Amino acid sequence: MNANGAPAAVSSHGRWVLAALLGLAACGQGASSGAEDAAGDAGGAARPSVAELRSMRAHSDGRSRNPALRLAAVLEDAGFTGRVGSSIEQRLGRPIDPRLAELGRFLWFDTAGGLHEDNTCGGCHSPANGFGDSQSIAIGVQNNGLVGPNRAGPRNQRRSPAAANAAFYPRLMWNGRFSAPSGDPFDNSLGFLFPAPEGATRFPPFDRAVTHLLVAQAHIPPTELVEVAGFTGTAGTIAPEFDPFDDGKGSVVPPPDASGFRNEPIRQAVLARLNANARYRERFGEIFPEVASGAPIDFAMFGRAIAEFEFTLVFADAPVDRFARGDRRAMTGQQVEGALVFFGKGRCATCHAVAGPSNEMFSDFEMHVIGVPQVAPEFGVGLGNVIFDGPGRDEDFGLEQVSGDPADRYRFRTSPLRNVALQPAFFHDGAFTRLEDAIRHHLDPFDSARRYDPVSAGLDRDLTRRVGPIEPVLDRIDPLLASPIRLDEREFQALVAFVRDGLLDERAGRRELCELVPPAVPSGFPMMRFEECPRYPGKANGPAVRREAVR
Numbered sequence: 001m002n003a004n005g006a007p008a009a010v011s012s013h014g015r016w017v018l019a020a021l022l023g024l025a026a027c028g029q030g031a032s033s034g035a036e037d038a039a040g041d042a043g044g045a046a047r048p049s050v051a052e053l054r055s056m057r058a059h060s061d062g063r064s065r066n067p068a069l070r071l072a073a074v075l076e077d078a079g080f081t082g083r084v085g086s087s088i089e090q091r092l093g094r095p096i097d098p099r100l101a102e103l104g105r106f107l108w109f110d111t112a113g114g115l116h117e118d119n120t121c122g123g124c125h126s127p128a129n130g131f132g133d134s135q136s137i138a139i140g141v142q143n144n145g146l147v148g149p150n151r152a153g154p155r156n157q158r159r160s161p162a163a164a165n166a167a168f169y170p171r172l173m174w175n176g177r178f179s180a181p182s183g184d185p186f187d188n189s190l191g192f193l194f195p196a197p198e199g200a201t202r203f204p205p206f207d208r209a210v211t212h213l214l215v216a217q218a219h220i221p222p223t224e225l226v227e228v229a230g231f232t233g234t235a236g237t238i239a240p241e242f243d244p245f246d247d248g249k250g251s252v253v254p255p256p257d258a259s260g261f262r263n264e265p266i267r268q269a270v271l272a273r274l275n276a277n278a279r280y281r282e283r284f285g286e287i288f289p290e291v292a293s294g295a296p297i298d299f300a301m302f303g304r305a306i307a308e309f310e311f312t313l314v315f316a317d318a319p320v321d322r323f324a325r326g327d328r329r330a331m332t333g334q335q336v337e338g339a340l341v342f343f344g345k346g347r348c349a350t351c352h353a354v355a356g357p358s359n360e361m362f363s364d365f366e367m368h369v370i371g372v373p374q375v376a377p378e379f380g381v382g383l384g385n386v387i388f389d390g391p392g393r394d395e396d397f398g399l400e401q402v403s404g405d406p407a408d409r410y411r412f413r414t415s416p417l418r419n420v421a422l423q424p425a426f427f428h429d430g431a432f433t434r435l436e437d438a439i440r441h442h443l444d445p446f447d448s449a450r451r452y453d454p455v456s457a458g459l460d461r462d463l464t465r466r467v468g469p470i471e472p473v474l475d476r477i478d479p480l481l482a483s484p485i486r487l488d489e490r491e492f493q494a495l496v497a498f499v500r501d502g503l504l505d506e507r508a509g510r511r512e513l514c515e516l517v518p519p520a521v522p523s524g525f526p527m528m529r530f531e532e533c534p535r536y537p538g539k540a541n542g543p544a545v546r547r548e549a550v551r
Helices: 012-025 035-040 050-058 067-078 088-092 098-109 213-217 225-229 240-245 263-275 278-287 299-311 319-324 333-343 435-443 445-450 489-502 510-514
Strands: none
Touching: 067 319, 067 333, 098 278, 098 299, 213 299, 263 278, 263 299, 278 299, 319 333, 319 489, 333 489, 435 445, 435 489
């Protein structure tokens, strides 16, 4: 109305506002409803910015109950832009090198990188699971050659974390043992911090080769006996309990050096393999001129290749990202409602944060005790090759294993939530196989943990036989979870929809990522069989890297 009480002309911007506010009743009905649909009927008016949406919310005389408007404001307040997925090269300060990434892809799937010759990165980080584990607790060496639900062999200690989006993680692994002291994985000005023997000196500040945390981390998996190195030749050198794991297969694991560790001797043994392989020397030589001139491949080159491949595994364009960038149709009404629960009543974003060092990964990358039931595989050949903590050898002390501080017992890194729908299990030990159960545990860990039954939780039979004590864990619960969070069924289902679907980048699906499995590798070693990639046996080249036949 104008000053005389007559109807006033409505501007195109005003039509958008009016349509958005009148669209309240439609919000929550699905992907085709909500504010943007109403705006689309309002004469094609230009969409206002997020800042303008906040203003609308604040000055709309109570009509700000529109969930889409509220969520836009919430995301802005949280510092969420939805643009991190496109920032990788800007953060690196250079373009991704397709030749180096392609080399890393072959190394990722080549068992020649493990002295036991039956496992590699791809065995525990499966393309069918968003480059995460196919198991509740990882199976490394002495496996049956399968990657997928029917993988069998002795269990390690924890579930392998997903490698997708790890380029943005300032702290790696469940116990946080690999970290960037700067708080930024792209910043090596303070070096990178690892447990012994690497410590704070192996990857010093401003190292010209090890410029990212993932380059440093790639130095470690080949050295892990339970993951890829194996136990051949170790009988009588570790402890009597481990002698039966020395099966004589693959290559002999070298003895410790003067540091008392085997890490560097194992790395040198792996390098000897690569340097003796003409195909790998040719591929490394195409990228590193010194190798082409006759110098040996070194492990920094190996680490750079693996990391470069991981830089191509950025899948952070989920519905919530598109919504934050202005596409109000990207999320369903239920997902919008769930996001509001996530950032509000559910208190999820307190730990599954998005701002600052979180890099919009939905994790604060801090260490917390959240009362997860202690699943502990039995120890022995074919069962498990890690001796667990505690008097009953059925506990996992988490960060304490790194820090040595009993105050850190049972503390684990907050799990990033992007693409969590691709996981077959949840938490560090895969204690739950249904996302709904994992979310319910967060809402009331005391009730969940005390009622826990591994059979009902859907664990594989071999993981249902031993569960460690839970009361010592609950005695240390993080204060953030000390009181139950009460959601009604609608709120709970909306929260599940947001975490499952609102955070899922469809490019990380099985069909797309299975194409990254090469049909053969330069070493000529046999390939593992990826059960969930039967239609996609692999291509000579991945879609994100250079297309070139395997030589």
